[in-house]
Amino acid sequence: MSKKKSGIWFFFASVRLAIVLLLLIAFIAMIGTLFPQREAAVELVGRIPPGLFSFLQKMQIFDLYHSVWFVLLMGLLAVNLLICSLDRFPAAWRRFRLRPVPREPDAFKDLPEENLFYPESDAKKAADEAASLLKKKYHSFQQADEAGSVYLCAQKGRFAHFGVYMVHLSVLVLICGAVIGSVFGIEGSVKMLEGETASGINLRNGNLTMPLPFSVRCDKFTLERYKNGAAKLFQSDLTFIKNDRVIRSARLLVNHPVDFEGFRFYQASYGPVPGKKATLVLLREGGRRDIMNVSTGYTFELPGNEGTFQVLRVEDNMMQMGQAIKVAVRSEKEAATFWVFREIDRIKKVVPDVFEQVPVFNPGLFRPYTFSLLGIEEKYYTGLQVNRDPGAPVVAAAAVLLICGLMIVLFSYARWIWIRIDQVEGRVRISIAGRSIRNNVGLKREVRHLLAKLKDNLENPK
Amino acid sequence: MIDTTILSWVTFIYFGAFVFYLFRMILGREFWGKLAGWLALAGLIAQSVALIIRWKASYDLGIGHAPLTNFYESLIFFAWTVVFLYLLIERRLKNRSIGVFVMPVAFLIMAYASIAPGISNRIEPLIPALQSNWLTSHVLTCFMGYAAFTVTFALGIMFFVRKAAAHDSSGVRVFIHLLPSESQIDDLIYSCAALGFIFLTLGIVTGSVWAHYAWGSYWSWDPKETWSLITWLTYAVMLHVRMMRGWRGVRMAIMAIIGFACVLFTYLGVNLLPSLHSYL
Numbered sequence: 001m002s003k004k005k006s007g008i009w010f011f012f013a014s015v016r017l018a019i020v021l022l023l024l025i026a027f028i029a030m031i032g033t034l035f036p037q038r039e040a041a042v043e044l045v046g047r048i049p050p051g052l053f054s055f056l057q058k059m060q061i062f063d064l065y066h067s068v069w070f071v072l073l074m075g076l077l078a079v080n081l082l083i084c085s086l087d088r089f090p091a092a093w094r095r096f097r098l099r100p101v102p103r104e105p106d107a108f109k110d111l112p113e114e115n116l117f118y119p120e121s122d123a124k125k126a127a128d129e130a131a132s133l134l135k136k137k138y139h140s141f142q143q144a145d146e147a148g149s150v151y152l153c154a155q156k157g158r159f160a161h162f163g164v165y166m167v168h169l170s171v172l173v174l175i176c177g178a179v180i181g182s183v184f185g186i187e188g189s190v191k192m193l194e195g196e197t198a199s200g201i202n203l204r205n206g207n208l209t210m211p212l213p214f215s216v217r218c219d220k221f222t223l224e225r226y227k228n229g230a231a232k233l234f235q236s237d238l239t240f241i242k243n244d245r246v247i248r249s250a251r252l253l254v255n256h257p258v259d260f261e262g263f264r265f266y267q268a269s270y271g272p273v274p275g276k277k278a279t280l281v282l283l284r285e286g287g288r289r290d291i292m293n294v295s296t297g298y299t300f301e302l303p304g305n306e307g308t309f310q311v312l313r314v315e316d317n318m319m320q321m322g323q324a325i326k327v328a329v330r331s332e333k334e335a336a337t338f339w340v341f342r343e344i345d346r347i348k349k350v351v352p353d354v355f356e357q358v359p360v361f362n363p364g365l366f367r368p369y370t371f372s373l374l375g376i377e378e379k380y381y382t383g384l385q386v387n388r389d390p391g392a393p394v395v396a397a398a399a400v401l402l403i404c405g406l407m408i409v410l411f412s413y414a415r416w417i418w419i420r421i422d423q424v425e426g427r428v429r430i431s432i433a434g435r436s437i438r439n440n441v442g443l444k445r446e447v448r449h450l451l452a453k454l455k456d457n458l459e460n461p462k
Numbered sequence: 463m464i465d466t467t468i469l470s471w472v473t474f475i476y477f478g479a480f481v482f483y484l485f486r487m488i489l490g491r492e493f494w495g496k497l498a499g500w501l502a503l504a505g506l507i508a509q510s511v512a513l514i515i516r517w518k519a520s521y522d523l524g525i526g527h528a529p530l531t532n533f534y535e536s537l538i539f540f541a542w543t544v545v546f547l548y549l550l551i552e553r554r555l556k557n558r559s560i561g562v563f564v565m566p567v568a569f570l571i572m573a574y575a576s577i578a579p580g581i582s583n584r585i586e587p588l589i590p591a592l593q594s595n596w597l598t599s600h601v602l603t604c605f606m607g608y609a610a611f612t613v614t615f616a617l618g619i620m621f622f623v624r625k626a627a628a629h630d631s632s633g634v635r636v637f638i639h640l641l642p643s644e645s646q647i648d649d650l651i652y653s654c655a656a657l658g659f660i661f662l663t664l665g666i667v668t669g670s671v672w673a674h675y676a677w678g679s680y681w682s683w684d685p686k687e688t689w690s691l692i693t694w695l696t697y698a699v700m701l702h703v704r705m706m707r708g709w710r711g712v713r714m715a716i717m718a719i720i721g722f723a724c725v726l727f728t729y730l731g732v733n734l735l736p737s738l739h740s741y742l
């Protein structure tokens with residue numbers, strides 16, 4: 001390169017800087033795992049002195065991965081990578097272009113004894129065998145004859161010179177993809193009940209909402225559980241609507257996102273909503289039987305003005321005894337508050353005299369009525385994550401490049417091989433030499449292998 | 463459960479293999495080394511059978527999934543990959559001396575899986591987030607990486623043992639002459655770290671793809687992700703200091719140990735921190 005390189009250039013081309021940067025990034029990343037990040041940071045309020053808290057907040061410790069520190073380090077790393085690659089690439093290109101020549105006396109200088117052998121056959125045959133071996137192993141070779149000696153050479157793995165550049169380029173592309181994602185990407189979420197329609201999402205950053213260019217309706221939410229109570233499956237049946245027209249219906253499951261108009265919907269969570277509905281049976285002694293759906297706060301006149309009935313609580317699991325509701329019944333003469341358990345028969349089996357011991361567990365406390373609970377229907381909201389990330393394809397490309405580059409760097413290497421066949425003191429001598437950029441162990445093994453193969457071919461002709 | 467019974471036998475087999483490798487070192491007779499090698503292989507086969515039984519059993523329970531989904535299963539698989547990788551290296555190098563350093567690690571992992579409190583060895587159904595084909599490839603590649611780093615660590619320890627023994631002229635000569643030379647160990651440390659680096663990269667990439675499908679974000683800085691990045695950066699530094707600053711020998715052995723500490727923290731330590739990955 002003819003360009004004059006300044007001190008800044010050298011600073012950014014140095015691997016020492018790269019090492020320092022990589023270590024600093026690792027260090028900052030580690031700090032980020034020790035302090036709660038983002039929303040989680042509120043848990044520290046009140047647990048540490050307010051002054052310290054606001055200091056840490058100013059230092060952006062609670063959002064380290066988006067902090068100035070981190071962005072700065074990433075920027076420096078990108079510059080470092082870029083300059084370093086630009087600085088070194090021309091040399092790699094020259095190495096790539098360089099072809100070995102057969103007559104290369106330097107290659108055979110100080111060759112160890114183990115790289116030589118003396119075949120029984122004549123020089124012509126040895127040269128032919130060597131040529132066919134190189135052809136087989138390296139596809140092509142070059143040959144030069146000189147003063148009774150034969151020189152051959154071949155090469156392999158030239159593209160390995162570029163592996164490192166692919167790896168480094170992929171890191172640059174990765175950083176680009178992340179930047180694109182954070183500048184143009186959208187991360188939002190929305191919670192919906194069955195039947196509800198949403199036309200906007202809550203953005204993750206700040207408490208803003210963003211309108212969507214369409215609306216989405218949750219037609220059905222399904223939750224299945226394993227026997228042990230853990231969730232087995234949850235899914236939402238969605239309908240996408242634009243300009244009052246249904247465009248598409250789709251079923252959304254965990255691990256199976258749905259794309260619509262550049263947004264990607266994920267089944268992220270679910271949760272119970274207050275206002276559970278209990279199905280209650282009302283039995284009047286020797287009389288009518290009513291079934292009704294009630295929820296907390298529900299009030300109602302008993303038939304024949306015999307009293308007022310009110311639901312105080314609806315519980316999924318009252319004192320480990322299953323579903324129950326707490327009701328209050330009031331008439332002019334008396335007032336009673338008691339629990340109605342769904343599995344009252346099972347409870348009675350375990351504690352036969354439960355009504356004597358705990359009168360408020362008796363569903364017949366208010367005569368002449370008896371209540372029984374058929375079930376509680378829990379209502380759930382479905383939590384959707386709604387994202388748009390134009391950087392994701394860039395990051396995916398970077399990942400592919402990274403893996404390909406690493407494979408090339410670590411599983412292939414550039415090497416040149418020379419074979420010389422000459423005569424020393426009346427005997428034919430074969431010498432094999434090799435040169436590689438960065439894998440001398442592998443090269444040694446390869447040369448040893450070539451030597452053995454050649455010996456074998458000469459001693460046991462087919 | 464037959465599979466857990468087999469696995470507890472495997473624990474003892476690995477211990478036996480370690481003891482025989484040790485005999486080889488002390489007595490200097492290759493016979494013990496061969497015996498140890500065969501024993502380790504037998505253990506690996508038995509362990510594979512147990513894993514397959516477990517896999518099949520999960521299908522019989524109607525919750526079929528690869529046996530890679532809870533802490534117990536991941537520890538067992540970790541030990542499996544360590545022994546598998548070690549036996550590959552042993553075959554390739556035709557040198558059995560690394561076994562003394564690797565087998566105890568495999569044995570300890572197996573033992574930890576069966577005796578540590580609070581580790582359930584039951585086959586459990588998968589929560590929805592784990593029901594993904596990426597799970598298998600993610601866990602597979604991560605643990606191949608961890609295994610390679612574990613062998614790297616064992617080599618680092620071996621390096622120090624060799625160095626200490628070389629200075630000590632008392633009578634452990636046999637010991638030293640069975641170990642590879644310092645420069646051979648150094649080359650091995652590099653190769654294993656590089657192999658682990660590739661697998662860790664694959665593990666991080668498959669994990670990101672999976673997270674992209676499951677949570678809508680390929681990277682969310684949860685502690686396990688972050689620590690895997692820290693580990694990745696540490697090994698990247700290790701490759702650079704060797705390539706460009708010419709670090710060899712003791713320094714690389716120290717890097718191997720530091721890197722392994724990061725691996726351990728990524729695998730176990732982050733469970734002390736709240737995380738999306740809390741199930742593994």
Ligand code: HEM
Binds near residue numbers: 012164168409698706
């Ligand atoms: C996360 C970031 C990086 C990754 C994953 C990475 C990865 C790699 C890998 C895998 C190698 C090959 C090592 C080997 O052959 O053993 C390498 C070599 C190298 N890296 Fe990086 N690197 C990164 C950042 C950097 C930076 C910022 C620089 C800037 C100076 C740099 C400079 C080099 C150089 C000069 C080489 C040697 C290239 C050669 O063999 O000609 N690397 N890097």
